[in-house]
Amino acid sequence: MLTMDSAGDIPGGDVHIRDGVIVAVGENLDVPGAEVIDAAGKIVAPGFVDTHWHLWNTLLRGLSDGCPGTDTPYRSGYFKTCVTLGRQFRPRDTYEGTRLACAEAIDAGITTVHDWAHNVRGLDWAEAGLRSIAESGLRARFSYGYETGHRNDRLMALDDLAHVAARWPAYSAGGRIHLGMAWRGNGGSNPAMRVAPKLYREEIEAARGLGLPVTVHACGPRAAAGQISAYAADGLLGSDLQLVHLNNASPEEIALAATAGTPVSVSPFTELQIGYGQPVTARLLAAGLATGLSVDTTMLSGNADMFAIMKVTQACANALAYDEFALGARDVLRLATIEGARTLGLDSVTGSLTPGKRADVIVVSVDAPNIGVLTDPARLLVTAAHPGNVGTVIADGRPLKRDGVLTGYDITEVIRSARDALSGVLARV
Numbered sequence: 001m002l003t004m005d006s007a008g009d010i011p012g013g014d015v016h017i018r019d020g021v022i023v024a025v026g027e028n029l030d031v032p033g034a035e036v037i038d039a040a041g042k043i044v045a046p047g048f049v050d051t052h053w054h055l056w057n058t059l060l061r062g063l064s065d066g067c068p069g070t071d072t073p074y075r076s077g078y079f080k081t082c083v084t085l086g087r088q089f090r091p092r093d094t095y096e097g098t099r100l101a102c103a104e105a106i107d108a109g110i111t112t113v114h115d116w117a118h119n120v121r122g123l124d125w126a127e128a129g130l131r132s133i134a135e136s137g138l139r140a141r142f143s144y145g146y147e148t149g150h151r152n153d154r155l156m157a158l159d160d161l162a163h164v165a166a167r168w169p170a171y172s173a174g175g176r177i178h179l180g181m182a183w184r185g186n187g188g189s190n191p192a193m194r195v196a197p198k199l200y201r202e203e204i205e206a207a208r209g210l211g212l213p214v215t216v217h218a219c220g221p222r223a224a225a226g227q228i229s230a231y232a233a234d235g236l237l238g239s240d241l242q243l244v245h246l247n248n249a250s251p252e253e254i255a256l257a258a259t260a261g262t263p264v265s266v267s268p269f270t271e272l273q274i275g276y277g278q279p280v281t282a283r284l285l286a287a288g289l290a291t292g293l294s295v296d297t298t299m300l301s302g303n304a305d306m307f308a309i310m311k312v313t314q315a316c317a318n319a320l321a322y323d324e325f326a327l328g329a330r331d332v333l334r335l336a337t338i339e340g341a342r343t344l345g346l347d348s349v350t351g352s353l354t355p356g357k358r359a360d361v362i363v364v365s366v367d368a369p370n371i372g373v374l375t376d377p378a379r380l381l382v383t384a385a386h387p388g389n390v391g392t393v394i395a396d397g398r399p400l401k402r403d404g405v406l407t408g409y410d411i412t413e414v415i416r417s418a419r420d421a422l423s424g425v426l427a428r429v
């Protein structure tokens with residue numbers, strides 16, 4: 001068992017869960033009457049924490065190159081395709097895309113997701129996404145955003161955000177989901193996307209006025225460097241502002257972010273796929289930034305395989321440093337668990353198998369050709385395992401995957417409904 005806290009590894013250890021809470025961790029726990037999940041000879045670890053994922057566009061998996069037969073021809077690219085197809089989304093499509101993403105998350109051992117909802121075309125779209133997440137059983141941050149293709153000279157729908165914030169207990173699934181704001185920031189490097197300082201300042205001030213954490217894409221493409229300096233000059237950096245990507249941030253900007261205590265999300269597969277350059281995870285960690293890992297979008301990453309995300313994160317860090325030991329397996333596993341939780345302000349709730357925390361637990365089998373035999377469990381999770389090895393997933397004390405099967409979904413029906421929804425989207429383009 002990998003606790004990912006100061007208790008370290010406990011070979012053959014038990015986790016006692018009661019009413020959704022980890023009440024004890026240790027060897028040979030004696031709990032008369034408790035239901036037993038036998039994990040002997042397997043790897044038990046905290047559920048993975050995703051720190052930035054546009055769940056809605058999982059419906060568009062495989063379409064980042066464009067969509068033949070529509071006005072987004074082949075090679076139109078991720079952003080244009082996302083906007084063109086995203087405009088045709090109805091609330092039901094957001095529900096279906098989010099549901100497919102949640103099912104995939106659970107299957108892959110991810111127990112916390114950060115839904116970076118940037119196709120909120122109205123209150124109904126936000127509620128559709130939230131309903132999907134609530135039904136999934138996952139722990140989540142829902143970052144209420146704007147609509148994809150939102151005009152840069154208009155404010156995002158701050159009244160709707162305030163409406164949801166005021167009624168949050170009705171959406172929070174008993175506290176499993178917390179609210180944040182997905183912020184456009186200054187819009188990055190493309191002049192066509194630029195948001196005026198008056199607007200972006202008003203937006204972040206509105207979120208902070210509601211006490212909400214904020215997230216923003218920053219320093220993705222090479223030309224976008226300078227965003228962090230702009231936010232620092234405005235006094236907008238802080239521990240409540242998550243910065244996403246940072247591939248091309250200068251050392252000075254990384255230092256500014258570190259001084260302000262801003263957390264960071266790294267999404268290695270999408271950053272590599274879209275041409276942002278290499279993730280710079282080891283540099284971020286060396287600067288002292290709280291760092292988590294993320295799926296970002298399955299339009300680019302293809303899937304939500306946190307094992308592969310950990311593996312490529314480690315490989316890129318070592319390659320960049322010309323050093324086999326630049327980023328260790330255990331360190332990258334921390335990014336996918338406790339450190340990811342820390343970036344979302346959830347480190348007292350999840351991210352490690354610690355008494356008092358909510359019970360988010362995975363059991364990974366080593367009875368498969370790709371992962372047998374059991375040697376160094378951390379290194380096996382980072383370099384060998386894949387979602388098919390995940391036998392059991394428990395989130396908030398509820399088993400959401402058992403014996404390799406999702407308990408809350410008829411996956412055939414989930415996929416059929418998603419297919420129907422996508423057909424409707426494409427027909428309307």
Ligand SMILES: [Zn+2]
Nearest residue numbers: 052116217296
């Ligand atoms: Zn993103």
